Amino acid sequence: MKVTLERLTKHFGKVVAAGDIDLDIGDGEFVALLGPSGCGKTTTLLMIAGIYKPTSGFIKFDGRVVNHLPPKDRNIGMVFQSYALYPHMTVFDNLTFPLKLKKTPKEEMAQRAQRVADMMGIGHLMDRKPAQLSGGQQQRVALGRALVKEPNMLLFDEPLSNLDARLRLSMRGEIKRLQMDLGITSIYVTHDQVEAMTMADRIAVMNEGRLQACATPDDLYDRPETLFVAGFIGNPPMNFIDVEVVRENGDYHARREAFDLVVPAERGEKAAGKGSVILGIRPEDITIADEGITGEIYIVEPLGRDDLITVHIGEAGVHVLADPTLGLRMGQTVRLDFNMHKVQFFDPQTEKSLLWTD
Amino acid sequence: MTWRQRVGKAIPYVLLIISIIPVTVGYLWLLISPFSTKTEGLRSLGWTLSNWSFLWKPPFGLNYPSIWRVTLNTFMVATSMAVFVVLVSSLAGYPLSRLKFAGRKSFLSLTLIVHAFPSVTLLIPIYFVLRFLHLFNTMVGVALVMVAFELPFGVWLMKGFFDNVSWDMERAALIDGASRFRVWWQIIIPTIKPGLAALAIFAFLSGWNAYLIPFTFTIGRAGKTAVLSVYLQNFQGDTVMTNWNMVTAVGLFQLIPVMFFFIFTQEYLLNIYAGGAKGGA
Secondary structure, eight states: OOEEEEEEEEEETTEEEEEEEEEEEOTTOEEEEEOSTTSSHHHHHHHHHTSSOOSEEEEEETTEEOTTOOGGGSOEEEEOTTOOOOTTSOHHHHHHHHHHHTTOOHHHHHHHHHHHHHHHTOGGGTTOOGGGSOHHHHHHHHHHHHHHTOOSEEEEESTTTTSOHHHHHHHHHHHHHHHHHHTOEEEEEESOHHHHHHHOSEEEEEETTEEEEEEOHHHHHHSOSBHHHHHHSSSSOOEEEEEEEEEETTEEEEEETTEEEEEOHHHHHHHTTSSEEEEEEOGGGEEEESSSEEEEEEEEEEOSSSEEEEEEETTEEEEEEEOGGGOOOTTOEEEEEEOGGGOEEEOTTTOBBTTTOO | OOHHHHHHHHHHHHHHHHHHHHHHHHHHHHHHGGGBSOEETTEESSBOSGGGGGGTSOTTOTTSOOHHHHHHHHHHHHHHHHHHHHHHHHHHHHHHHHOOOTTHHHHHHHHHHHHHSOGGGGHHHHHHHHHHTTOTTSHHHHHHHHHHHHHHHHHHHHHHHHHTSOHHHHHHHHHTTOOHHHIIIIIIHHHTHHHHHHHHHHHHHHHHHOOHHHHHSOOHHHHHTSSHHHHHHTTSOSSSOOOHHHHHHHHHHHHHHHHHHHHHHHHHHTHHHHTTTSOOO
16 A cells, blocks of 8 residues: 655644655555654654544545544554553454454454464464563564554554564564565654664654655665754764865865865865865774874774774864774874765755755 | 660651550440440440340331341442442543543543532532432432542542553554444453452442431431431430440441451552552653
8 A cells, every 4th residue: 555645744732743744655665764752753653543633734545535534444553662462351352353343253353363373473372461471472462463454554653662682683574574575565663773774665764843854774874865864874873073175276175173185076066165064974984094184082982893983183073983903092193084985065054965955 | 786776766666556546445445345235445344245236126116227228228329339430430531531622621620629629518509409309318319419429539530540541552442443432441441440449449438438418418217227327326316325335336337348348459449549640641
């Protein structure tokens, strides 16, 4: 099923929880709604589910406006962060609850519940109550309950946030696999960018009730359209440095105090002559080298595979991912090589990218 | 432990013991007196079971109903209190907790004001209302008024319990295809069973012990035998010496069932303080 959101807006009193959201979700597509808490992603999801009525704008399923369709007529399955299992019912009763409401014949009901339970690996737990299950098992029941009615669309509201890290990793893979196998259009709300990056076909980044960008994970990472997206996607986050880009002798230079770098022409020309701009560069695109910009190591944080190093260049500080075998120490002076083919430039006023927006 | 620390530890106990002495003495007397011909303080001047004769023969002549009839009446009033208070409160508490509608806030604060209103001041207007409804001097009328007085508390309590039920669960049920009523009945009500039990017990107990309302809205001989607490009143005649030993026997008789009831249900009753007071999401 295709889902289209058109200028979708929800106000709670004077607060704009979600404003003017335009989004097209293709049939069978897996879209993540990503953003910090309170950015309106759950509000948007609940509008799609039919729990909240939009203040204005439209929600269309396969081109049909469904704004006033009650949740039960939308044929969606939803998985919640709190699992939202019915505590007084057994796993079997939880799974068959949606089918009972549809007046499915008893035998078919039992068959379908068993099939879904087996698929989710909870077939042996049918007689248990939710309180007797582990978090992971509860989440499987919740997922099974969403799937058992063969929905046209799956909605996920931070389904993995209550699981421990290891389980989250394996469930992540399972959900993605399941979604691909079943080909059900899915919308997945999360504040965890790793979840969004690894699972989704496309990520819609939201902030303060607005849709910031919607693109594939690679595009968001390599071609962020706004300062917010650039800073939000990627861990450790992108470094931002105020610079001025000038053209000298045919070359473009990004300059500030104690800082002068040559920028490739195709990126430099878009940032040149704009006064002060924000240069963005990811920690993995800076390397410790024999030549380059001089800075002093402020702190070294070992992450295992890499060391995360904070280097002060004049008044600016940048994060760098470095090889732990280098044995870097606090207070040491190092030289940094910036991979200028990967730099981003943003307008400090509009916070829009100078490279990827017109 | 030093001597000083020991004294420090003992002080709270000593204070508590001193403060419960009057209550304990009262209860002791209540246990001794019904089985005594006469008491001097806590000392029995002779043991007897004659004070319990009301159990097999009406103490005020055969025209008066037996205590068992009165007990049944009391039980009916208390049970209808429990049933109707729970029914109405849970039906009213749900929309007040979950739905948005005009006047919701003012309704809630109004309920609280009514709850804070001393019921004594309403006795006269209620008398006229009952007269108008032809329910004066009937048990239905008495039960109705008692249920009404209990409702503000019940509604607020239920609202508190509903507030604590996760929104996600309700949303899940709506998405699964349930109607609002089915969500209330099949999903929400079962999860707040402890709250319902607590309210039912509380209402039952206050129905069992009610005095003011049954006493005010019943008259004549039939009225004076309506419920146990009013029945007790009969023993304090204006012309005859009050047999206090028999009064305590009837009092103990009234107390025993609820005491057992309380012992078995106090765990649920505690939910009123543990569960209902918390704010909702």
